[in-house]
Amino acid sequence: MELWYTEKQTDNYGITAKIRETLVTEKTDFQDLAIVDTVEFGRLLVLDGMVMTTEKDEFVYHEMVAHPALYTHPNPKHVLVVGGGDGGVIREIMKHPDVEKAVLVDIDGKVIEYSKKFLPSIACELDNPRVEVIVNDGYMHIHDHKNTYDVIMVDSTEPVGPAVELFSRGFYQGIYESLKEDGIFVAQTDNPWFKAELIQNVNRDVKEIFPIVRVYCANIPTYPSGLWTFTMGSKKYDPLQVDETKIPDIDTKYYTPRLHKAAFALPKFVEDLCK
Structure with missing residues (x-):
């Protein structure tokens, strides 16, 4: 059978x-x-x-959450991951030696526990001494930590259940206040084929808060439609102004220095959602 x-x-x-x-x-x-x-x-x-996440294609998502923001910010010392209990984004952050501390806040400790047990290739850096793992509400953590982080990454589920608040304007405002004066945040923002309205709403809300807003894409076979978007909000630094020749080659399978800017070149129908 x-x-x-x-x-x-x-x-x-x-x-x-x-x-x-x-x-x-x-x-x-x-x-x-x-x-x-x-x-x-x-x-x-x-x-x-x-x-x-899956063992076969997880590297696309985790690399594209972490590296575009970390190579846009010139000096990311303190990084927060909201959600991401599987540890994949943390693994990618740990490839950046200048990051002094990465904090992971996931509301569901069972995700962390079972990822360590059954997905060790993804969760392999959760015990790194530069990592602090907190089982708590990421929304509240943001609001309790003002002017704290250089980069904030939101690795959430789709906007259902405990993740609904992580797609709200109030959450993005809280992120802005939790970032330092030159901070950057990035969030996964679903797919343009089935969730066009969500992308439009997020883009509108983030533009009302951050002076620089960029959307970029990646191909993730097991996610709905395969085409996935990420939204970056920045107080100061534009990912399109990064000198790609200064991005070092690191151990990745999807992200490359040349892809850094290329990912922001959107298909026309996705571009139209972000106007």
């Missing part, structure tokens, strides 16, 4: 993958959590029926 995992990404569309083994299923205090081992994508972390 064959077992298949299917994510219904819209009412009329989904993806499916053949399962080798179900490693864990649990209803945590905040969401339904599962980790399954698939033939095509390796182990999948699934929250509330949505694929969060």
Whole structure:
């Protein structure tokens, strides 16, 4: 008998993958959590029926959350990750030796626990001495830490359940206040095929707060539609003004110095959403 995992990404569309083994299923205090081992994508972390990360394509998302912002800011010493309990963004941040401290705040400690156990290649830097892991509400952490961080990265689920507030204007205002005077933030902002209105709303809200706002894209096969957007808000530094010849080659599989600016060249229909 064959077992298949299917994510219904819209009412009329989904993806499916053949399962080798179900490693864990649990209803945590905040969401339904599962980790399954698939033939095509390796182990999948699934929250509330949505694929969060997979062993095969995780590097795209995690690299593109971390490196564009860290190479735009000239001196990122203190970095915050909201969400991201699987540890992938933290792993990428740790490739930057100038970062003195990275704080990860995830509301669901079970995501951190099971990622360490079943996704060690992703969660491998969570015990790094430069990393502080806090199980708490990221929204409240932002509001309790003014003028604290050089870079803030929002690695959230889609805007359902505990992540709804992480797509609100009040949250972006809190991020602005939590950043230092030349700070940068970046957030995953879903896909333009099925969530065009979300991208428009986020872009509008962030533009009302940050003087520099840029949207960029990456290809992530297991995310809805495969085309994913990220929104960067900056108080001072423009990612399009970065001298790519000064970006060092680091151990990545997707992000490169040449891709830094290229990722901001949007397809016309995505560009139109950001006007």
